[in-house]
Amino acid sequence: MKNLLLIGGNGALGKAVVNAFKATGAWRISNIDVTHNDDVDENYLIDGNSSIGPQVRTLREEHLETYDSIICTAGGWAGGSIKDEExxxxxxxxxxxxxxxxxxxxxxxxxxxxxxxxxxxxxxxxAFTEPAPGMIGYHVAKTATHAIAQNMATLDDLHDDNVVLTILPETLDTPGNREAMPDADYSTWADCDQVASLLKMWANEENVPKNGSFVALEVSEGSVCTKFL
Incomplete structure (x- = not known):
């Protein structure tokens, strides 16, 4: 039995990942989030409004073990330009x-x-390919995420044979995104179940991209396709 740790495992993408890995019967799944996912083996709740350092220290000292795959599916979206308070x-x-x-x-x-x-x-x-002044907070936060991934991919703080990947969806097809953009063309949005299947394939050491890859998730005729940037 392999171990998977999800950060943000109760969001739309996180739930899809849980379902995909659970269906194999070969993975024990743990979740760190602000809310429970009842379909995982272990839930570790954190307070998103409190300092993360002490919370992570407690998790590491009292609960966390060794994981064959660690996937961050946490995130969100918000608009607003730098010109306004929003x-x-x-x-x-x-x-x-x-x-x-x-x-x-x-x-x-x-x-x-x-x-x-x-x-x-x-x-x-x-956030990886172009400016986005209409969603400045999202753009800056995701750019920082990319920087964290780039630094982890140096493997200075990991094992020499670890693989660090970053998926770059354009828009994930989630209930929250549909509510925020009711008039959008959903046919161009990435299906979370398909993305989860891709992550499961890589975690099972199949067709794994090289360490440090940034993988754009593009949609063609309803299917998620990968493009390396």
Whole structure:
């Protein structure tokens, strides 16, 4: 039995990942989140409004073990430009749910990822490829996530045979995104179950991209396709 640790395992993508790995019968799944996912083997709740350092220290000392794969699916989206207060407030939110989640994931992986294990961050294609002044908080937070992933991929704080990947969805097809953008063309959005299947394949050491890869998730005729940036 292999061990998977999810950070943000009760969000839309996290739930899809749980379902995909659980269906194999070969993975024991743990979840770190602000809410429970009843389908995992272990839930470790954190307070998103409190300092993350002491909480992670307690988790590491009292609960966490060694994991064959650690995947950060935590995140969110918020709009707003740097010109208005909405943009300033959105960064505060995005910093907590995107950047701090990624930072926590990297820290935990540096202590608990097994040799030859897989570490995956969830970035954003728009933040990687172009400016996005209409969603400044999201763009800055995801850019920071990419920086964390790049630093982890040096393997200075991991095992020499670990693999660090960052997925770059354009838009994930989630209930929250549909509510926020009711008039969008959903046919171009990445299906969470398909993304989860991709992550499961890599965690099972099949067609794994090289360490440090940033993998854009593009949609063609309803299927998620990968493009390396």
């Amino acid at each position: 943009g300033l407030e959105s960064f505060d939110i995005m910093h907590k749910v995107c950047t701090m989640s990624a930072l926590m994931t990297g820290h935990i992986a540096s202590h608990h990822l097994a040799p030859s294990g897989l570490l995956v961050f969830t970035g954003a294609k728009v």
